Every structure is written in structure tokens, then in C-alpha cells.
Amino acid sequence: MPATNLQLPPDPPAGVGFDLDHTLLVDNKLERVAMLHVLEAIGEAGGPAERSLDAQSAAIDALLARGRAAGTPIDDVVREFARGHGVRDAEALVGLYRRRCLELVDALVIPEARVAEIVAALSDRGVSVAVLSNGWEPLQSAKARRAGFAGGPILTSGTLGVGKPEPAAFGALLTALGTAADRTWYVGDDPSGDIAGAQAAGLWAIWARAGADSYPAALPQPDAVLDAFGDLLELLPGASGAS
Ligand SMILES: [Mg+2]
Missing domain, CATH: 3.40.50.1000 (HAD superfamily/HAD-like)
Incomplete structure (x- = not known):
């Protein structure tokens, strides 16, 4: 049917x-992947075991979902993520995140x-x-x-x-x-x-x-x-x- x-x-x-x-x-978790690129740029992608990439991915999914539900501008979501990882000036990371998302569209969106x-x-x-x-x-x-x-x-x-x-x-x-x-x-x-x-x-x-x-x-x-x-x-x- x-x-x-x-x-x-x-x-x-x-x-x-x-x-x-x-x-x-x-989109095969496109925004999660872009945020993992941000995490890599911060230098924490290969963190200790209690912050495995799987755990980081789950935290990123939750952060993105919260932002979407609250209507938070995506730049602010990236800033919050960066702050959570000890980065105060996140503007370069905001740009990186936006760029990565657009670059990933052809590969990940089906x-x-x-x-x-x-x-x-x-x-x-x-x-x-x-x-x-x-x-x-x-x-x-x-x-x-x-x-x-x-x-x-x-x-x-x-x-x-x-x-x-x-x-x-x-x-x-x-x-x-x-x-x-x-x-x-x-x-x-x-x-x-x-x-x-x-x-x-x-x-x-x-x-x-x-x-x-x-x-x-x-x-x-x-x-x-x-x-x-x-x-x-x-x-x-x-x-x-x-x-
Ligand atoms: Mg839908």
C-alpha cells in the first residue's frame, strides 16, 4: 500500500x-560531520576515551537538535560548541562550520x-x-x-x-x-x-x-x-x- x-x-x-x-x-548527518571537522580544528578530536568520537557525535546531535527546536541561529550553536571546548573566539570556527556544511552537500545529500x-x-x-x-x-x-x-x-x-x-x-x-x-x-x-x-x-x-x-x-x-x-x-x- x-x-x-x-x-x-x-x-x-x-x-x-x-x-x-x-x-x-x-543528508547522512551532514551537520554532525561538519561539527566534527570543527572539533578536529579545535584539536580535541582524538581525546581521551571518555570523550570518544561516538560520545562527541551524540553530544553534537543533541546540541544541533536543541538549537533547531529553539530556533537558535546556527552561528550561535557553533559558538556554544566552541565555548564548551574552551574556545572563546569562535568566529573562524563559525566560518569553518558553514563552509564545511556546504562542501559536504554533494557527497552526503541523497x-x-x-x-x-x-x-x-x-x-x-x-x-x-x-x-x-x-x-x-x-x-x-x-x-x-x-x-x-x-x-x-x-x-x-x-x-x-x-x-x-x-x-x-x-x-x-x-x-x-x-x-x-x-x-x-x-x-x-x-x-x-x-x-x-x-x-x-x-x-x-x-x-x-x-x-x-x-x-x-x-x-x-x-x-x-x-x-x-x-x-x-x-x-x-x-x-x-x-x-
Ligand atoms: Mg523531516
Whole structure:
């Protein structure tokens, strides 16, 4: 059952917004790797056993997740990391981190199958497309382009000053798409940030399950479920294989 329509309306969407990570692409811990380069530059990469690289990686993942959730500018996240390692003037490390992230996009970002084809097919049908992603510029735009997204705006929490699941983030998406909420689909993998957030803002929410076994029972259910991104067009009214 690759694409399951639970309660999408019978009309085609006027616009579709997309999450990036684990929806259009995987980035294989790109920002963790860039931060490990920063750690290497600090000279602590080969530290004592209690600060193994695995432990450092876990701490970096937690730091990045906290920053993303709080909407902390990425430069401040790098400064906090540097301070934690005894570096007071972190500006060179901030530059290193940003540079490494962009350099790693081609190697680490892998698109889901058929992203470019599906986005183009939506555009050909007159459906507006856009990305709404929690993250910073210019990294998220570089990742979106690497994934094959084209033909629409790329909105990021770093530029908007507000991120998912805040209704204002989805409001900015609707403005960029030029569509009404009840004619707009949002596709994402995160049940709270993407699905509950989009539904609270009045959009239709399609869960890209990204290998997850089940949907959290405590949250409102998505309006449709995708086992693979490449099956998105099956949800369009009249598409062969639509359920
Ligand atoms: Mg995601």
C-alpha cells in the first residue's frame, strides 16, 4: 500500500509544500560531520576515551537538535560548541562550520527517488510548489537543489525567524505558494512538526513515513500516508492507483 488516502478532499491541491530532511532527501548527518571537522580544528578530536568520537557525535546531535527546536541561529550553536571546548573566539570556527556544511552537500545529500520528476509533474499541472524547512540558509537551499527541487520558493526557519510547527511558518508557506490553506497539501515525516503543525494551520498533511513502523496514537492522524515519496502522484484525484 504505497500511498494511502485517508481523508484528502476530492479536489486537486492548488499548492504543495514539502519538508526537506527524510521527506525529499537524507543528508547522512551532514551537520554532525561538519561539527566534527570543527572539533578536529579545535584539536580535541582524538581525546581521551571518555570523550570518544561516538560520545562527541551524540553530544553534537543533541546540541544541533536543541538549537533547531529553539530556533537558535546556527552561528550561535557553533559558538556554544566552541565555548564548551574552551574556545572563546569562535568566529573562524563559525566560518569553518558553514563552509564545511556546504562542501559536504554533494557527497552526503541523497535525494529520494523521483523528486525532480514529481515536483515538475505538479508544476506542469499548475500546482504551486515550495519547501518549508527548519534550518538555516544557504544550507537548506543547497540541499533542496541537490535533491532536485526546482520551480518554487525555499523557505527556512533561519530566514523566517519562525519554524514548524508554529502556524506562522505555515502561514509564510501559504503566502509563498499563493494558495488557501484548505487547497494546500504539506508533505513531511515529523508527526508533530510537520503533520500536526500543518493541520493546525488548516493545511492537509501527508505523512512520509520514512520507514517508521507506526504513527503516534496521541496525535491527530495524517490525511494521507506515503510509504515512498515516489508514490505522491498516486494521491492526486484521478491518478491510477489512487486509493
Ligand atoms: Mg523531516
